[in-house]
Amino acid sequence: MGIEQGLISFLMMNMDIIYLLDLAGTAVFAISGVQVAGQMRMDPFGATVLAAVTAIGGGTIRDAILDVGPAFWVHDPVYLTVIILTSMLTILFANRNHRMPPILLPLADAAGLALFTVLGTQKALAYGAPGMTAVVMGVITGVAGGIIRDLLASRVPMVLQKDIYATASVLGGVVYTGALLIGITEGWAMLFAMTGVFVLRMAAVHWHLRLPMFVLKHHRE
Structure with a gap:
């Protein structure tokens, strides 16, 4: 049985679990959108818009x-x-407690990145996309909503900065597709990939891990 047929069989048997995971990812990305809206002092409507574009963009x-x-x-x-x-509950929680724990945004963002990267890669493979294309689709699923969120909030998108973010998403897609290619079962492949994304992203946040910056030297006549 090929990877595509195996994925379709897995999705059919575990449709409820995949659906709940997708909703969980939607919720955690919505939280990160509301968090950014709060930092930019937006109203509840603006917070909900940022939550929506982050979660489903x-x-x-x-x-x-x-x-x-x-x-x-x-x-x-x-x-x-x-x-x-999720937006309403997050806003109410923030108003009642005056401020949210600083760790909440990176935790929610890392969890959403891990979930959406794998689910996006999985969906692309199920529709017959090649492995490399599926990895790209996973990265788009994981990071594009955050890019739109940051642009609407007039911030430089996190993925374009030196923080390890998109790199973690790429790692997750590669681990997931690679695990399937060597015969690891779908459930374990998802677990390994999501764990890799989450751990790398949180390690980057905790230890301030950075990719080397690309800087052009000034041309001298």
Whole structure:
């Protein structure tokens, strides 16, 4: 059985689990969107908009590129419901406690990155995309929403800075596809990949790990 057929069989047998994971990723990315909105002193509507683009922006772009029809959330309002409820609860929690724990944003962001990277890669493979393309789709799913969020908040997107962020997403996609190629079962492949993304991202946050910067030297006549 090929990887594509194996993935389809796995998805059919574990549809409820995959769906719940997708909703969980939507919620944690929505939290990170509200967190950024709070830092920029936006109103609740602005916070909900940032939550929405962060949570479903990457998946929407992925589905458009893969040409799989309307984006996943168009015919399933549960995603929008999760975003709205998560935004309201996060805002209420922040108002009641005056401030959120500083670690909450990186934790939520890392968890969402790990989940969406693997789920995006998985969906691309299930639709017959080659491994390298699937990795790119996973990265788009994981980071594109955050890019849109940061642009709307007038910030330099995190993925374009020296922090290890997109690199962690690439690692997750490579680990996931590589694990499937060598015969590791789908569930373990997902676990290894998500753990790799989350651990690398949080290690980068904790120890301030950076990629080397590219700086052009001034040309001298």
